[in-house]
Amino acid sequence: MDEKAEFPKSRAEVVSLLKEYDITPTHQRIKIGHVIFSQPQHMSAEQVLAAVNQSDEVSKATVYNTLGLFAKQGLVREVIVDPSKVFYDSNLSKHHHLYYSDTGELEDIASEHVKISKLPELPSDIQIEDVDVIIRVHRN
Amino acid sequence: MDEKAEFPKSRAEVVSLLKEYDITPTHQRIKIGHVIFSQPQHMSAEQVLAAVNQSDEVSKATVYNTLGLFAKQGLVREVIVDPSKVFYDSNLSKHHHLYYSDTGELEDIASEHVKISKLPELPSDIQIEDVDVIIRVHRN
DNA sequence: CTATTAATTAGACGAAGTCTATTTACGTAT
DNA sequence: ATACGTAAATAGACTTCGTCTAATTAATAG
Ligand SMILES: [Mn+2]
Ligand SMILES: [Mn+2]
Ligand SMILES: [Zn+2]
Ligand SMILES: [Zn+2]
Numbered sequence: 001m002d003e004k005a006e007f008p009k010s011r012a013e014v015v016s017l018l019k020e021y022d023i024t025p026t027h028q029r030i031k032i033g034h035v036i037f038s039q040p041q042h043m044s045a046e047q048v049l050a051a052v053n054q055s056d057e058v059s060k061a062t063v064y065n066t067l068g069l070f071a072k073q074g075l076v077r078e079v080i081v082d083p084s085k086v087f088y089d090s091n092l093s094k095h096h097h098l099y100y101s102d103t104g105e106l107e108d109i110a111s112e113h114v115k116i117s118k119l120p121e122l123p124s125d126i127q128i129e130d131v132d133v134i135i136r137v138h139r140n
Numbered sequence: 141m142d143e144k145a146e147f148p149k150s151r152a153e154v155v156s157l158l159k160e161y162d163i164t165p166t167h168q169r170i171k172i173g174h175v176i177f178s179q180p181q182h183m184s185a186e187q188v189l190a191a192v193n194q195s196d197e198v199s200k201a202t203v204y205n206t207l208g209l210f211a212k213q214g215l216v217r218e219v220i221v222d223p224s225k226v227f228y229d230s231n232l233s234k235h236h237h238l239y240y241s242d243t244g245e246l247e248d249i250a251s252e253h254v255k256i257s258k259l260p261e262l263p264s265d266i267q268i269e270d271v272d273v274i275i276r277v278h279r280n
Numbered sequence: 281c282t283a284t285t286a287a288t289t290a291g292a293c294g295a296a297g298t299c300t301a302t303t304t305a306c307g308t309a310t
Numbered sequence: 311a312t313a314c315g316t317a318a319a320t321a322g323a324c325t326t327c328g329t330c331t332a333a334t335t336a337a338t339a340g
Contacts, residue, residue, distance in 0.1 A: 118255035129276040136269040
């Protein structure tokens with residue numbers, strides 16, 4: 001797990017990050033990485049596609065492939081809180097989420113602010129991937 | 141909040157349940173309610189549509205409208221864990237979820253088995269709707 | 281350079297869900 | 311019971327997000 005999580009990342013830093021995570025650094029992947037690692041944020045695939053296509057073109061298929069690959073390799077985290085789209089989270093540190101169901105906004109909650117003091121015992125053949133805590137809220 | 145949560149529910153019980161939650165008990169709504177309240181379970185809209193259309197027909201629009209209405213009135217709970225579909229949960233008691241990301245299975249975790257001992261302080265103009273804990277696991 | 285493999289692409293396709301315009305059912309008054 | 315006004319249901323077009331396929335292009339090794 002990457003703990004030094006600096007933002008923004010230069011192009012060169014993105015390249016080393018990809019290599020670290022065993023991802024061949026192609027043009028398109030570097031560009032997508034540069035967008036999402038510019039700051040800790042939550043972006044949908046559509047948003048990434050739009051951002052990346054401000055300058056030259058990356059295909060929809062490649063954006064989806066790349067985000068899926070990044071997630072598989074642990075470079076981004078998929079956040080499933082909105083029934084209509086997946087958010088890709090560039091914040092690699094352990095944290096939880098605050099979701100405004102009225103506006104669709106998604107905010108991080110530092111993991112120190114949430115403490116889970118008891119979890120169920122699970123059969124030994126089961127691996128825990130993640131324990132997600134989502135606080136669903138709305139304004140007034 | 142309904143605490144006596146008995147399953148299965150007879151047709152007559154479904155009718156009173158709908159009335160309790162200020163839902164006009166139409167044929168279609170009773171039928172959908174009868175299906176989902178037959179036991180504590182998690183069903184997608186497509187599954188409800190299929191189940192309900194074993195005998196006579198209820199339209200897709202009505203199934204979606206009805207499940208949305210039930211959720212809005214607090215008769216079912218929407219569970220968002222799978223990026224491809226919403227689950228409607230007929231278990232009204234407070235509980236959390238175990239999600240098998242490899243198979244898509246969803247299981248309940250009784251709320252006694254999870255203890256959250258610290259939550260962040262939130263601005264006073266924010267209402268908490270729910271605190272969801274999702275344990276994402278996979279087998280071996 | 282050549283061969284092999286990996287990655288990208290356009291656009292067709294699919295699944296889940298929404299919307300619109302019309303029809304049907306329901307509730308109330310006469 | 312009939313008429314009227316509102317609520318609910320319906321078919322099917324449509325949208326959005328995401329996947330797949332078949333063809334092209336780029337990277338890598340020899
Ligand atoms: Mn949705
Ligand atoms: Mn998906
Ligand atoms: Zn986050
Ligand atoms: Zn449940």
